[in-house]
Amino acid sequence: MAINTFDLDRDVTTAAVISKTNYEITSPTAAQNRSIAAFVMEATSTGFLVNSQGTTTTTPLSSAFRNISNYFFSSSAANAIPVAQNNVTTSGIARVITIGRETTDDAILSGSVTATFSFGTAQNKVIVDVPETTVSGSVGQKGDLVEASQTTNIVGTVFYDSGTLVFHGGDSSRNTNFLDAATSGFQFGTGATANTIAVNNLQFTSLNLIKRSMFFVRAFNREFNFTNNPTAITNAVDGSVSSNLTGNPTTFITTVGLYNSDNELLAVAKTSPPVRKDFSTEKIFNIRLQY
Secondary structure: OOOOOOOHHHHEEEEEEEEEEEEEEOOHHHHHHOOEEEEEEEOOOOOEEEOOOOOEEEEEHHHHHHHHHHHHHOOOOOOOEEOOOOOOOEEOEEEEEEEOHHHHEOEEOOOOOEEEEEEOOEEEEEEEEEEEEEEOHHHOEEEEEEEOOEEEEEEEEEEOOOOEEEEOOOOHHHOOOOOOOOOOEEEEOOOOOOOEEEEEEEEEEEEEEEEEEEEEEEEOOOOOOOOOOHHHEEEOOOOEEOHHHOOOOOEEEEEEEEEOOOOOEEEEEEEEEEEEEOOOOOEEEEEEEEO
16 A cells, blocks of 8 residues: 655645525424424423424423523523523423424524414414524524514524524414413424414425535656555565566556545545556546535
8 A cells, every 4th residue: 555645735625515405394294204393391391202203202391491491591590491582581381393403404594494383273373583693602503483474572592503493482462472381282283272382384494514525646657656465575585576566567556545644544436447557657536525
């Protein structure tokens, strides 16, 4: 094996490509297929979290409440989340939609969230996101969830990087109260019952950041002209090689490996067919990686 070192300014180029995927979720089955879950969490709940496949887990809802309270809101009180409208008063209940990483990819596109809810018999309440202009520490970019027809009615917060929508506010007079403990349910579906908040429709766009690197592996005329195959050695004592490998030897390059600074193999490229190399030729191998 012969080794050479890249000149990073000359031999490596990297570009980023962002792809977008639009989603529309209109049923419990569609939500499960996309690893999307909707649930009510309470600080003192004795129930358990239901995952995106509709299976009841062993994670208490009270634990989910504390995790979201501490991570997303940095709440010092384990049983309280700030109410969305003012961030001063607190609540021990919230409703959450989580979108699995296989669906969100790298993040939800800010400004792409639209959700339609039924609050009991009050149907077709449309909620949209209004992105914030700053990034908030470890939780990344976030935005307000507001009533589309009354944007001052803030009902929650969307955390774009994690694919999490937390509904911790609302206005009872506008039939958008996500903090109503008497309304027990929170689920995907089109039906409206007296004690259930139904997610009729959820639309969003996911972002997938793809990095493409191009490596120019250069084999100059005086390089890579001798084989490392041990069968080429005819005298193990003095290291003599076969006579047909002296003078102007010829090699055939079949494999190019990319290693890091710790000499760990990261990627392998194969040539097809093998590439002939000698002192009278130079070769450039163009290796493309996408990740």
